[in-house]
Amino acid sequence: MIANQIMFFLFSAVIIVFSILTVTSRKILRAAAYLLFVLVASAGLYFMLNYQFLAAVQLTLYAGGIVVLIIFSILLTSQINQKFEPVEWKKALFSALASIAGAFVTIITILDFKFSATAEAAKEVNMRLVGNSLLSVGKNGYILPFEVISILLLAAMVAAIVIAKKAGPKNPDPQTTKQE
Amino acid sequence: MNTGVPLIYFLILAAIMFFAGVYGFLTRRNLITILMSVELILNSVNINFVAYNRYLYPHKLEGFFFSLFVIAVAASEAAVAIAIIINIYRRFTTINVEDVDTMRY
Numbered sequence: 001m002i003a004n005q006i007m008f009f010l011f012s013a014v015i016i017v018f019s020i021l022t023v024t025s026r027k028i029l030r031a032a033a034y035l036l037f038v039l040v041a042s043a044g045l046y047f048m049l050n051y052q053f054l055a056a057v058q059l060t061l062y063a064g065g066i067v068v069l070i071i072f073s074i075l076l077t078s079q080i081n082q083k084f085e086p087v088e089w090k091k092a093l094f095s096a097l098a099s100i101a102g103a104f105v106t107i108i109t110i111l112d113f114k115f116s117a118t119a120e121a122a123k124e125v126n127m128r129l130v131g132n133s134l135l136s137v138g139k140n141g142y143i144l145p146f147e148v149i150s151i152l153l154l155a156a157m158v159a160a161i162v163i164a165k166k167a168g169p170k171n172p173d174p175q176t177t178k179q180e
Numbered sequence: 181m182n183t184g185v186p187l188i189y190f191l192i193l194a195a196i197m198f199f200a201g202v203y204g205f206l207t208r209r210n211l212i213t214i215l216m217s218v219e220l221i222l223n224s225v226n227i228n229f230v231a232y233n234r235y236l237y238p239h240k241l242e243g244f245f246f247s248l249f250v251i252a253v254a255a256s257e258a259a260v261a262i263a264i265i266i267n268i269y270r271r272f273t274t275i276n277v278e279d280v281d282t283m284r285y
Contacts, residue, residue, distance in 0.1 A: 001184035002184070004184045004185060005184050005185055008185045008189065012189070012193045015193060015197055016193070016196055016197070016200075019196075019197045019200040019201070019220055020200050022200070022204065022216060022217075022220060023200055023201065023203050023204025023207070023208065023213075023216075023217055023220070024204075028210060028212065028213060031213055031216060032216065035216050035219065035220070038197070038220065038223065039219075039223060042223055042226070042227055045190075045227060045230075046230060048185075049230055049231065049234045050234070051230060051234070051244060054230065054244060054247060054248060057248060057251055058226075058251065061251055061252075061255055062219075062223070062251060062254070062255075065255060066219065066254065066255060066258045069258055069259065069262055070212060070215065070216060070219075070258070070262070072262075073212055073262045073265055073266060074212055076266060076269070077212065077265065077266065077269040077275050078210070078212070078275070084209075087207045091206070091207055092207055094206075095202075095203050095206035095207045096203060098202070098203075098206065099199040099200070099202045099203040099206070100199070102199050102202065103195050103196060103198075103199040106195040106198075106199075107192055107195055110188060110191045110192060110195065111188065115187055115188075115235070115236060116236075117235055117236050117238075118236065118237060118238070118239065120238070120239040121238075121239060122234075122238035122239065123238060123239050123240070123241065125241065125244065129241075130241075133241060134245070140240070140241070145245070145249055149249055149252045149253070152252070152253065152256055153252060153255075155256075156255075156256030156257075156259050156260050157256075157259070159260050159263065160259045160260050160263040161263075163260070163263040163264055163267055164262075164263035164266050164267060166270075
């Protein structure tokens, strides 16, 4: 019980501090590293809630895949030792006001609402259950979103390659025309 | 669910993370940092789904699978967005949103 609470407060402190640092840090590579900490801490929360498979997916796909992709694109497009200029105070003020007001309203609503849990026994999530429900067509089956997501991933892969590849010889090379 | 941590704590944590992402989305001007703010937002929504699933409907798996699919959508979104960002960088040699104004009216 106590250990759980300590772990939860540790993870949530990491998440809150580093997610604010992610959006305010003036060095872009550091922002990416802070994002990595946030994602790893939320994987820890999933472990705490006993969803081991989801935590593993979070670690491999989010922390391992997306952050590495972001860091690669930072290295390709930015000067890493260059700092962003500070945000205009007016913009920062109004954005902060909007976000704090939104958070305030949300938290007030959450505190007001009475959540009622079901009394049914918890289901243990093991790999057999996950695989069976992903591919089952019956009740509690998720075959349709599974197939849709597989087509989406294929389309995203093709789109990423088509968009990012260099222009063919027909088009003028943008890099040479820009240097004039 | 006997973890000693009430559901509300998870929801408040996710709300704070979500609005940190919103703040970044509004103030950042670099495309990659905007993408990072979007990832924060998606991740906070995932935490919400999983916490609801575990605390309120532990005999079902809807929130679990939904967050699984959200992670997949986030991955494909990041891949396509980064391809677009690299293409923009090739054309304009900058990824600052205010300098990329070819389509501005």
